[in-house]
Amino acid sequence: MSSLSVPRPAGLDRPFVAPRRHMFGPGPSNVPPRVLEAGSNPVIGHMHPEMFEIMSDIKSGIRYAFQTHNHVTLAVSGSGHAAMECALLNTLEPGDALLVVANGIWGERAADIAERIGAKVHTIAAPPGGCVTNDEINKALSKLRPVLMFVAHGESSTGVLHPLDGIGDLCHKYGCLLLVDAVASMGGAPLYMDKQGIDILYTGSQKVLNSPPGTAPISFSPRACQKVFNRKTKPVSFFLDLTWLANYWGCDDKPTRIYHHTGPVSAFYSLRESLRMLAEEGLESSWERHRMVAEYFHTGLENMGLKLFVKDKNARLPTVTTILAPPGYDWKEITSFIMKTHNLEVSGGLGPSVGLVLRVGLMGCNSSRESVDMVLNALKDALKHCHKSKV
Amino acid sequence: MSSLSVPRPAGLDRPFVAPRRHMFGPGPSNVPPRVLEAGSNPVIGHMHPEMFEIMSDIKSGIRYAFQTHNHVTLAVSGSGHAAMECALLNTLEPGDALLVVANGIWGERAADIAERIGAKVHTIAAPPGGCVTNDEINKALSKLRPVLMFVAHGESSTGVLHPLDGIGDLCHKYGCLLLVDAVASMGGAPLYMDKQGIDILYTGSQKVLNSPPGTAPISFSPRACQKVFNRKTKPVSFFLDLTWLANYWGCDDKPTRIYHHTGPVSAFYSLRESLRMLAEEGLESSWERHRMVAEYFHTGLENMGLKLFVKDKNARLPTVTTILAPPGYDWKEITSFIMKTHNLEVSGGLGPSVGLVLRVGLMGCNSSRESVDMVLNALKDALKHCHKSKV
Numbered sequence: 001m002s003s004l005s006v007p008r009p010a011g012l013d014r015p016f017v018a019p020r021r022h023m024f025g026p027g028p029s030n031v032p033p034r035v036l037e038a039g040s041n042p043v044i045g046h047m048h049p050e051m052f053e054i055m056s057d058i059k060s061g062i063r064y065a066f067q068t069h070n071h072v073t074l075a076v077s078g079s080g081h082a083a084m085e086c087a088l089l090n091t092l093e094p095g096d097a098l099l100v101v102a103n104g105i106w107g108e109r110a111a112d113i114a115e116r117i118g119a120k121v122h123t124i125a126a127p128p129g130g131c132v133t134n135d136e137i138n139k140a141l142s143k144l145r146p147v148l149m150f151v152a153h154g155e156s157s158t159g160v161l162h163p164l165d166g167i168g169d170l171c172h173k174y175g176c177l178l179l180v181d182a183v184a185s186m187g188g189a190p191l192y193m194d195k196q197g198i199d200i201l202y203t204g205s206q207k208v209l210n211s212p213p214g215t216a217p218i219s220f221s222p223r224a225c226q227k228v229f230n231r232k233t234k235p236v237s238f239f240l241d242l243t244w245l246a247n248y249w250g251c252d253d254k255p256t257r258i259y260h261h262t263g264p265v266s267a268f269y270s271l272r273e274s275l276r277m278l279a280e281e282g283l284e285s286s287w288e289r290h291r292m293v294a295e296y297f298h299t300g301l302e303n304m305g306l307k308l309f310v311k312d313k314n315a316r317l318p319t320v321t322t323i324l325a326p327p328g329y330d331w332k333e334i335t336s337f338i339m340k341t342h343n344l345e346v347s348g349g350l351g352p353s354v355g356l357v358l359r360v361g362l363m364g365c366n367s368s369r370e371s372v373d374m375v376l377n378a379l380k381d382a383l384k385h386c387h388k389s390k391v
Numbered sequence: 392m393s394s395l396s397v398p399r400p401a402g403l404d405r406p407f408v409a410p411r412r413h414m415f416g417p418g419p420s421n422v423p424p425r426v427l428e429a430g431s432n433p434v435i436g437h438m439h440p441e442m443f444e445i446m447s448d449i450k451s452g453i454r455y456a457f458q459t460h461n462h463v464t465l466a467v468s469g470s471g472h473a474a475m476e477c478a479l480l481n482t483l484e485p486g487d488a489l490l491v492v493a494n495g496i497w498g499e500r501a502a503d504i505a506e507r508i509g510a511k512v513h514t515i516a517a518p519p520g521g522c523v524t525n526d527e528i529n530k531a532l533s534k535l536r537p538v539l540m541f542v543a544h545g546e547s548s549t550g551v552l553h554p555l556d557g558i559g560d561l562c563h564k565y566g567c568l569l570l571v572d573a574v575a576s577m578g579g580a581p582l583y584m585d586k587q588g589i590d591i592l593y594t595g596s597q598k599v600l601n602s603p604p605g606t607a608p609i610s611f612s613p614r615a616c617q618k619v620f621n622r623k624t625k626p627v628s629f630f631l632d633l634t635w636l637a638n639y640w641g642c643d644d645k646p647t648r649i650y651h652h653t654g655p656v657s658a659f660y661s662l663r664e665s666l667r668m669l670a671e672e673g674l675e676s677s678w679e680r681h682r683m684v685a686e687y688f689h690t691g692l693e694n695m696g697l698k699l700f701v702k703d704k705n706a707r708l709p710t711v712t713t714i715l716a717p718p719g720y721d722w723k724e725i726t727s728f729i730m731k732t733h734n735l736e737v738s739g740g741l742g743p744s745v746g747l748v749l750r751v752g753l754m755g756c757n758s759s760r761e762s763v764d765m766v767l768n769a770l771k772d773a774l775k776h777c778h779k780s781k782v
Binding site: 002003004005006007008009011012015016017018019020021023025027028030031036037038039040041042043044045046048050053054056057060061063064066067068069077078079080081082085089109112113116117190192194195204206212213214234235236237238239259260261262263264265266267269270272273275276279282283284345350 | 393394395396397398399400402403406407408409410411412414416418419421422427428429430431432433434435436437439441444445447448451452454455457458459460468469470471472473476480500503504507508581583585586595597603604605625626627628629630650651652653654655656657658660661663664666667670673674675736741
């Protein structure tokens with residue numbers, strides 16, 4: 001007689017086949033066959049010599065994509081959010097001051113995490129769909145003297161591309177480290193970690209890189225390492241402890257690597273292939289392609305009579321476009337209609353933009369004129385068929 | 392002219408093909424083709440309805456594998472180590488007392504993390520390769536009155552299977568929660584979360600489940616939830632915050648799920664398929680197969696004159712076997728020889744067993760008489776060809 005009190009679940013009787021759809025939301029984006037194929041290679045050990053080679057290739061690929069020579073460059077075994085925590089948990093100690101440029105949900109998240117650590121959090125809020133000026137940053141830095149400043153380069157909730165030029169120098173003038181979230185922008189808009197004086201930079205695998213979600217490239221400047229490796233207290237997370245991660249990734253000067261955690265081997269295979277694709281196209285070509293496609297898209301939207309949430313053309317994120325929710329329509333009906341009728345994901349707002357916008361992500365292999373035409377066509381169809389109230 | 396100062400990395404010029412090898416170390420284990428194939432399905436959104444269905448199947452599969460009816464059952468987006476942190480970070484607040492049964496590296500890790508949280512850590516050490524008795528546990532609980540007790544069911548560093556019967560009742564008598572690490576044992580040895588009074592249980596995807604590393608099933612009893620959801624402070628990690636994770640996995644009573652982080656979609660596909668395979672075979676059949684194969688293996692080793700690190704037959708982990716390093720040999724030469732000549736992974740010790748043992752993991756699809764014969768043959772070959780000092 002069986003000793004089991006929980007029977008076999010019926011739901012697992014059948015296999016699962018994922019639907020194919022156009023992933024034009026803010027991420028995850030479509031994963032090209034060659035990246036999926038790389039991920040389905042046989043699993044080897046997380047510390048086999050071949051794996052260290054793959055990790056070495058990933059590090060080189062990240063250095064290229066970030067435009068940095070930083071020694072401490074690696075991929076966190078988690079989503080972009082885990083990389084954000086990795087940056088904050090390693091850099092901040094209780095009582096440290098953090099300055100957050102809040103121009104969407106990511107600034108809010110960074111503030112939430114920093115408060116959990118026991119840091120003092122100060123915020124400069126940008127107007128909705130707008131940015132903060134270097135002058136405002138200068139004033140806040142000089143007054144608050146934070147040890148770290150956070151800004152999202154690509155704010156996928158509002159569709160803002162925040163300018164970075166000059167901010168690094170400002171931070172360093174006041175002995176502050178600059179932490180930049182480039183989850184939604186990296187590979188899709190110009191970004192120069194070293195030249196722009198960024199101390200900590202991270203991104204996610206599932207946006208422009210077109211990898212499955214689950215890995216997050218991150219890099220620390222020598223200045224950032226100076227702070228991180230001279231903490232008085234251990235970071236609360238062992239899983240994200242940079243001292244351990246740097247050793248696991250061969251970024252310290254120790255002769256041997258010590259077991260830390262079992263990295264997501266298959267996800268690293270995919271990430272390597274994604275970085276390879278970016279290197280094949282060339283970083284500048286990728287930036288330029290995203291710029292041109294976004295321009296073509298934005299013109300198309302305006303020709304349809306739709307309005308963009310971000311007024312300033314230069315502050316528009318080329319990867320994720322925020323469109324003002326068409327007046328008189330229920331945005332949810334539009335996104336559902338498009339998913340159902342066109343097998344295509346377009347999403348609503350997030351955080352401060354909920355209910356205000358539609359968001360369309362065209363990232364990596366999805367950034368093409370063909371994709372734009374598909375989205376415009378789907379939107380036209382939705383505006384024709386969805387219910388419109390008499391406004 | 393290019394604005395790039397970091398050129399394309401040469402290492403990414405070539406594609407990567409992972410070698411096929413017998414993964415008979417303590418994990419990751421071999422991933423069967425159908426699990427790899429499931430993982431290479433097209434990526435869909437982490438919050439698409441089809442994904443919620445997959446997550447629902449995963450929850451049912453975990454409840455079956457853990458033998459629990461717990462509502463709060465989900466998979467952490469990380470390795471088994473992330474699940475350990477998830478358990479400790481959510482349960483412990485600064486000042487709380489933790490009792491650790493230390494019978495290998497996992498107890499040490501749990502103690503390290505708890506100290507980072509600011510908990511008071513007490514340890515009962517088991518003799519090397521041995522266990523702690525219920526009597527010792529009773530005494531420690533009554534004296535120290537911890538809020539949480541940690542024990543590794545399958546101690547992969549020492550090869551010990553720690554008995555669990557009766558410990559749950561003891562813990563509850565003293566108002567203590569029981570946290571069990573079953574990363575190396577789940578699916579390979581009898582385990583009944585509800586019947587054994589386990590309050591928090593977790594495992595990893597890359598052991599008996601034969602999935603790629605990167606997801607970690609975990610479950611919390613109502614008693615554990617009582618503590619976790621009535622904390623005075625927020626857990627330091629937002630990424631592992633159970634309040635958020637429970638909502639993301641549809642384990643709370645809220646009508647909608649709010650975006651928390653982007654789950655590793657492809658890894659969840661694989662995990663679902665692995666749980667499906669376990670359900671197909673049946674949990675008890677899987678336990679019995681691992682038991683019989685381990686017995687066959689241990690007899691074969693003893694017939695070769697090799698000695699097992701764990702003396703007590705009942706305390707031997709059926710999934711990971713620790714063999715005393717053969718006297719006169721360099722254990723590293725043996726593992727290298729076997730990898731090179733037989734394309735087969737056997738590993739050295741970890742933590743307290745470094746230098747003392749060889750470790751062989753036969754987990755999930757690798758637990759078969761054919762695998763045992765391969766390992767025995769490779770070991771015989773190594774003892775014949777590796778250098779032996781005159782002891």
